[in-house]
Structure formats: structure tokens, C-alpha cells
Amino acid sequence: MSLRATLDFLLYQWLDAERLNQRPRYAEHSRETFDAVFETCARIAADKFAPFNRLVDTEEPRFDGEKVILPQATCEARRAYAESGMLSAAQDYDIGGMQLPFVVESAANTFFAKASISIGSNMLTSGNANLLMAHGSALQKQVFARNEFDGRFTGTMCLSEPQAGSSLSDVATRAVPDGADYESDPLGPRYRLTGNKMWISSGDHELSENIVHLVLAKIPDANGRLVPGVKGISLFIVPKKLVDVDGQLTGERNDVALAGLNHKLGWRGTTNTLLNFGEGRYPVRGAAGAIGYRVGNAGEGLRYMFHMMNEARIAIGMAATMLGFAGYEASLEYAKNRPQGRLLGEAGKNAAAPQVPIIGHADVRRMLLAQKAYAEGALALNLYAARLVDEQHSGEAAAAAEAGLLLELLTPIAKSWPSEWCLEANSLAIQVHGGYGYTRDFPVEQYWRDNRLNMIHEGTHGIQANDLLGRKVRMAGGRGLQLLTARIQATAERAGAHAPLAGYGQQLRQAWDAVLQATEQAWHWAGVTGDANRTLANAVPYMQAFGHVVLAWIWLDVACATLEQEGDARDVRAQGRLAAARFFFHYELPKIGAWLQVVQTGDTTCVDLIEEGF
Incomplete structure (x- = not known):
């Protein structure tokens, strides 16, 4: 399709x-x-x-x-x-x-x-501007966000550091007030920043007039020491080139220096950089340090940045999805046009018989249908998440609150599930092409390389899993989990009205019950041992099972909608959707048993092995 x-x-x-x-x-x-x-x-x-x-x-x-x-x-x-x-x-x-x-x-x-x-990959510019629209001052919105929306400026997010990576509590970039009058600058409280940021996508280029860096940094205490942990982190606007209150370039280069380019497996068309702030290569206004303007209150930088990070995580889920979709389309076209071999059976024994397109072979059809189930299912999931954003921002108060909780719960899945399973779709696309898929003569190897980043991008798989099991399923007293349970049960009941889907509705109920039981059991083990880290050791298999049940729910809901469209079930596109739903319930949903087993038993094989044993 x-x-x-x-x-x-x-x-x-x-x-x-x-x-x-x-x-x-x-x-x-x-x-x-x-x-x-x-x-x-x-x-x-x-x-x-x-x-x-x-x-x-x-x-x-x-x-x-x-x-x-x-x-x-x-x-x-x-x-x-x-x-x-x-x-x-x-x-x-x-x-x-x-x-x-x-x-x-x-x-x-x-x-x-x-x-x-x-x-x-324009998502960082939009996300940067959206963050400023939510948390910036009126002039910050006008000078920076508006110019990003207009395309004059581009934007980045500068979180990771060479020594810190995903551990934001270890951020060491410093921000000190720039003079006694630092609070009177119309663009925001003005600071001087020194430090290094790593893995900054679009961190330097000539594609726009200016680059607006949003930088996490710590303000030293009265003794000049950085506050440990995340509580001391603030957020700063650090433009590559300084601007006036009308958003016009002043002609002054800020002390933001490109230290090097990262050479990547994929996403090679996007510049990825190591940036040095305040190293003195571009001294500005006679003092050391890059000039930055604080966004909002001191110490709340990480909370503000999560506005952008959560948006970026959904965008990464969609990026992974579309790479899976592109690989699926390419391998489907190849399978329809590549003749090879003959079908098994008596006809296949006749070497003089013409070869058949490889889409006729059962295992190729399995690989194609798996790609379809992964890519189209992930697309539906991410559009569902986007629809929750609309409900959160334009719905009635009660519905908006519920949408917000559901979105919080589903964000780790919307990011992680496509980044794992649409990568698998890309691997299957290479397999469909055979040896040709491993060459640069066809695009599928590039899709795989591009997609491999997305399990790392904007919070690794492990971070998403810890967020899901460690926080999201328990937030607001488990209210988000209750809301999702109600929606899953409603879909299962809806499926009961359609004879072809009734069995899948029951299968979905049982699978979700298993996830709920595993959730309770996981935290039971944490109480028994007094060590939540041992529970979180199995957070990734928990997330894999959780995500697979969510996708089964999505596919069943899509299947119900397909059957409820008058005459739609006879359409070839409808037949494809229904087959993908069946595939997911027959081939994918049963996988959750092995994942949940280690969660329910509190298996600690991985954490118990002494380091030397590895």
C-alpha cells in the first residue's frame, strides 16, 4: 500500500x-x-x-x-x-x-x-522553537522562536557531554552571571558559558543565518561549586551569532566553536558535532565564555528541556517508522520483479519451467508481511500519539488531562518500539534482496544504517525502558495504566462484534492481563529485595512485551475500523491490513511470554554475574 x-x-x-x-x-x-x-x-x-x-x-x-x-x-x-x-x-x-x-x-x-x-531532520528546529514558545519570555519568543519558524534561524538541543553521555546529572558545563547587570538584559538573564557538548545534530552549518543552541548548564553556588545531580541544571539560549532585540545579527560571533565532526554509520547527511563553548577561539565583548540567555527560572532547565525531548522522541519514532516503510516498499517492488527459482511441489521439479517472481515464495511473503505489520503498525501508533497531543491541547479539560497521561505513558513505546522493530523490518528488506541487499546498488542497506541510530537517539532503549517501568506505569497512582487498560478492553469488546476478530479480542485481553500481572510482580520483587535496580534489570524485556501488546491493540483497533467501513473488507488494501493484523497476533504477540517470564520471576542472571565473568 x-x-x-x-x-x-x-x-x-x-x-x-x-x-x-x-x-x-x-x-x-x-x-x-x-x-x-x-x-x-x-x-x-x-x-x-x-x-x-x-x-x-x-x-x-x-x-x-x-x-x-x-x-x-x-x-x-x-x-x-x-x-x-x-x-x-x-x-x-x-x-x-x-x-x-x-x-x-x-x-x-x-x-x-x-x-x-x-x-x-528539521525536527530539532521546530522542537527548539516550540520549547521557547512554552517556556521563553515574550522577547525570546519573538527574537528566537519566530525566526526559527520563519526559517531564518535553525535550532539545536545541547544536552550530552563527552564525559556524561545520557547521564545528565553529570553535566559539567558552567554558566556564570555576565556582570552585575546580568539580569537586566532584555533577551533574558545573561550568562557566560564554558564547557563541551557532544553529539549535537545540526550543530554547525551554513544552511541558515544563525543557529540557536539550547544548552543545559549548571550555575555554580556561592563557593563556585556545581550542584550535584539534576537540580542545579538551567537552560540557556546560546546563539552562534549574537542578535539585537529585533532579531537582527549584530555582526558579532559568539564563542561557540566547532571542535569536530562525528562520522556516523548512518544519518550522514545531518551534521553531527562536538561543540566547545567559551574556549576563547571567538572572544566576545572582551570577556571569556559564550554568551547565553537563561530560559525561565534557574534550576528548572531539565524540566523545560523535557518539553523538547518528549517531542523529539515521538519524532524519532516516526523517523524509524518511515525508514521501515521505505525499506518495505523497496523490497516489495524488488520481490515483485525479481524472478528466481520455482515453487515447491511437482511443478518446481521441472527445470525447464519459467522462474517465478520471488514474492511467490512463502518465506519471502513472510518477510514482506512482517515488514508491513511493523511499519504500518508503527505508523498507526505514532499517529495515535500525535492525536493525543491534539486532544491534550484542544480538547475539553477532562479529556485533555486523560490524553496527557496516556501520552506520557505511551511516549517510551512510541519512540522505542519503531526504533527496534522497524530496524528489524530494514533487516528483512535486505534479506529479501539477498546478496544485492548487502550492496550499495540498492537503497535498503542505507535504510538499515540510518535506522540503527534510532535505538540510541534521544534516549537509549534502556533509558526508555527504565522510564516506562520505573516511572510511567506508576505515575499518578497508576492512572495512566488504568486509562490504557480501559482503551484496550474497549477495543477487545469492539472486536467481539466481528466474528473474524473475536478470538483476537480474547487474545489481547489475556496478553494485557499478563503485562499487568508482570508489572505488579516486578515491583513486588523490588519490595522483597529492597533493591529497585534489580527489578529494573529486566526493564527492556518488560518494555518489549508492553510494546508488543500495545501494537496488538493498535492493529486490532485498525482491523475493527477496516471491517466497519461499508464494503471495505473486499478492497485489496483492506485485505492487506487484515492480513497484517492476523500476522501480528499469530507471529508476534506470542513472543511476550519469554519476555515477561524474566520479569515475573525477578531473574537476576545479568546483574549477578561478576564483572570478571564477562
């Missing part, structure tokens, strides 16, 4: 996105305006992104000592994207936005992610 046809069904017939137009915020929209956005994005992606996906993979960013050089195609693609208005698609009309529902914006961005993920 084509991406556009899949989106149309999921948005309009499953999620009923048109109903959002009844709300005041979206009242000027219709399906026609949504479709026009999709057509524009599909055209730009086809013209400016897809033809250059291999080019940006082979012509990596390079530093000539003064600036980072990227292919001209990257510059033109970014310009076309900015001019389309997609950077501010969900923003208010009065700041130049389109006031699109977030679910529509997310769907529109799939065209770019599928065409070229490393050209199309």
Missing part, C-alpha cells in the same frame, strides 16, 4: 481527524486543506529530497577550518521545506502558522522522513 493511501485510511477512517475541525482552533480547516498540505509535502519530498538521499550519504559534511560544507542539494531541500511553512505548521495564525492539528503535521512530515531522513 502506498504511504498516501495508508495515511488517508489511518487519519480519516480510523482516527477521524476531520472531526477536529469542529473545534474552534481548527475551524477554518477541512479535509481539502489537509489534503492540499499532503500534496505539497509529497511533491517537495519527491523533487528536493528523495533524488538526493544517496548523494548526502556519500558526500558527508566536511569542515574546511572555517565552516561546514554540505551538498547544495541539502541547502535547496531545507529552503523548500522552510518556504512550505511546515516549520510552523501547528503554530497560531497570528505568528504566521497554519494552525494545523499536530496529527496532520506529523502525517505531512512522513513524506520528508521517507524521502531522506538525514536531509529531512
Whole structure:
């Protein structure tokens, strides 16, 4: 099934996105305006992104000592994207936005992610600007966020450090007040920052007039010491080039220096950097340190940054999804056109008989259907998460609160499940191609390389698992888990009205009960041992099982919607969706038993082995 046809069904017939137009915020929209956005994005992606996906993979960013050089195609693609208005698609009309529902914006961005993920990674600019719109001052919004939405500036998030990685409590970048009048700067309390940041995507380039770095740093106490842990972390706007209160460049370069480019397995078209703040290469205004403007209150930087991180995690889930989708489409086309061998049985013994396309072979069909189940299921999951964002921001108070809790609970799954299983889809796409898939003559090897980052990107698999089991399932007294339980049970009951799906509804109930029992048992073991770390040792298999049941629920709900569309079950696209749902229940859902076994028994094999034993 084509991406556009899949989106149309999921948005309009499953999620009923048109109903959002009844709300005041979206009242000027219709399906026609949504479709026009999709057509524009599909055209730009086809013209400016897809033809250059291999080019940006082979012509990596390079530093000539003064600036980072990227292919001209990257510059033109970014310009076309900015001019389309997609950077501010969900923003208010009065700041130049389109006031699109977030679910529509997310769907529109799939065209770019599928065409070229490393050209199309504009998520950090939008996320940076969205954070400032939520937590910045009025002038910070005007000077920095508005110019990011307009495409003049781009944005980054600077969290990790060479010695800290994902351990943000160990951040060592320092921020000290810049003079006695530091609080009077109209752009925000002004500080001088010194330190190093690592793995900064789009950290240096010439694609825009300016780069707005959002930097986590610690403000020393009265004795000049950094406060241990995350409580002392604040958030700062550190522009590459200094600006005035009108957002115009002053001509002064800030003391932000490119220390090196990271050369990656995939996502090679996106610059990834090590940045030095305040090393003195670009001394500014006669003092040491990069100038930064504090966002909000001191000590609340990590809370503010999570606004951007959670948005980025959903975006990474969608990026992984579209790489899986691209690999599926490529391997499906190859399987339909590649003749090889003959079918098993009497006919296959006739060497003179013509070869058959490999899609005729059972194992190739298994691999194709697995890819379809992973990619289309992940797309449905991420659109569902995006729909919760709309409910959270435009629904009635009670519904908005429930949507917020559900979104918090599902965010680790929306990020982690696609990044694991759409990577597996890419591996299967290579397998379908056979030896050709392992060469650069076909795109599937690049899709796999690009996708391998996403289990690390924006919080590793282990971090997502610890977040899910250690915090999300227990937050608000388990209210999020209760809300998800109610929705899963409602889908199982809905499936009971359709004879072909009734058995799957019962299977879903049993699987979810097993997850709930494992959740309770996991924390029972923590109470028995007095050591929550031993429980969290099995957080990843717990998350794998949790995610698989969530995807089974998503697929069953999609299957119900398919059967409820008049005459739709006879359509070849409907048959494909129903087959993918059956595949997931027959081949995938049974896997949860092994994952939950180690959780329920409190297995500590991994933590008990002495270090020398490894």
C-alpha cells in the first residue's frame, strides 16, 4: 500500500481527524486543506529530497577550518521545506502558522522522513522553537522562536557531554552571571558559558543565518561549586551569532566553536558535532565564555528541556517508522520483479519451467508481511500519539488531562518500539534482496544504517525502558495504566462484534492481563529485595512485551475500523491490513511470554554475574 493511501485510511477512517475541525482552533480547516498540505509535502519530498538521499550519504559534511560544507542539494531541500511553512505548521495564525492539528503535521512530515531522513531532520528546529514558545519570555519568543519558524534561524538541543553521555546529572558545563547587570538584559538573564557538548545534530552549518543552541548548564553556588545531580541544571539560549532585540545579527560571533565532526554509520547527511563553548577561539565583548540567555527560572532547565525531548522522541519514532516503510516498499517492488527459482511441489521439479517472481515464495511473503505489520503498525501508533497531543491541547479539560497521561505513558513505546522493530523490518528488506541487499546498488542497506541510530537517539532503549517501568506505569497512582487498560478492553469488546476478530479480542485481553500481572510482580520483587535496580534489570524485556501488546491493540483497533467501513473488507488494501493484523497476533504477540517470564520471576542472571565473568 502506498504511504498516501495508508495515511488517508489511518487519519480519516480510523482516527477521524476531520472531526477536529469542529473545534474552534481548527475551524477554518477541512479535509481539502489537509489534503492540499499532503500534496505539497509529497511533491517537495519527491523533487528536493528523495533524488538526493544517496548523494548526502556519500558526500558527508566536511569542515574546511572555517565552516561546514554540505551538498547544495541539502541547502535547496531545507529552503523548500522552510518556504512550505511546515516549520510552523501547528503554530497560531497570528505568528504566521497554519494552525494545523499536530496529527496532520506529523502525517505531512512522513513524506520528508521517507524521502531522506538525514536531509529531512528539521525536527530539532521546530522542537527548539516550540520549547521557547512554552517556556521563553515574550522577547525570546519573538527574537528566537519566530525566526526559527520563519526559517531564518535553525535550532539545536545541547544536552550530552563527552564525559556524561545520557547521564545528565553529570553535566559539567558552567554558566556564570555576565556582570552585575546580568539580569537586566532584555533577551533574558545573561550568562557566560564554558564547557563541551557532544553529539549535537545540526550543530554547525551554513544552511541558515544563525543557529540557536539550547544548552543545559549548571550555575555554580556561592563557593563556585556545581550542584550535584539534576537540580542545579538551567537552560540557556546560546546563539552562534549574537542578535539585537529585533532579531537582527549584530555582526558579532559568539564563542561557540566547532571542535569536530562525528562520522556516523548512518544519518550522514545531518551534521553531527562536538561543540566547545567559551574556549576563547571567538572572544566576545572582551570577556571569556559564550554568551547565553537563561530560559525561565534557574534550576528548572531539565524540566523545560523535557518539553523538547518528549517531542523529539515521538519524532524519532516516526523517523524509524518511515525508514521501515521505505525499506518495505523497496523490497516489495524488488520481490515483485525479481524472478528466481520455482515453487515447491511437482511443478518446481521441472527445470525447464519459467522462474517465478520471488514474492511467490512463502518465506519471502513472510518477510514482506512482517515488514508491513511493523511499519504500518508503527505508523498507526505514532499517529495515535500525535492525536493525543491534539486532544491534550484542544480538547475539553477532562479529556485533555486523560490524553496527557496516556501520552506520557505511551511516549517510551512510541519512540522505542519503531526504533527496534522497524530496524528489524530494514533487516528483512535486505534479506529479501539477498546478496544485492548487502550492496550499495540498492537503497535498503542505507535504510538499515540510518535506522540503527534510532535505538540510541534521544534516549537509549534502556533509558526508555527504565522510564516506562520505573516511572510511567506508576505515575499518578497508576492512572495512566488504568486509562490504557480501559482503551484496550474497549477495543477487545469492539472486536467481539466481528466474528473474524473475536478470538483476537480474547487474545489481547489475556496478553494485557499478563503485562499487568508482570508489572505488579516486578515491583513486588523490588519490595522483597529492597533493591529497585534489580527489578529494573529486566526493564527492556518488560518494555518489549508492553510494546508488543500495545501494537496488538493498535492493529486490532485498525482491523475493527477496516471491517466497519461499508464494503471495505473486499478492497485489496483492506485485505492487506487484515492480513497484517492476523500476522501480528499469530507471529508476534506470542513472543511476550519469554519476555515477561524474566520479569515475573525477578531473574537476576545479568546483574549477578561478576564483572570478571564477562
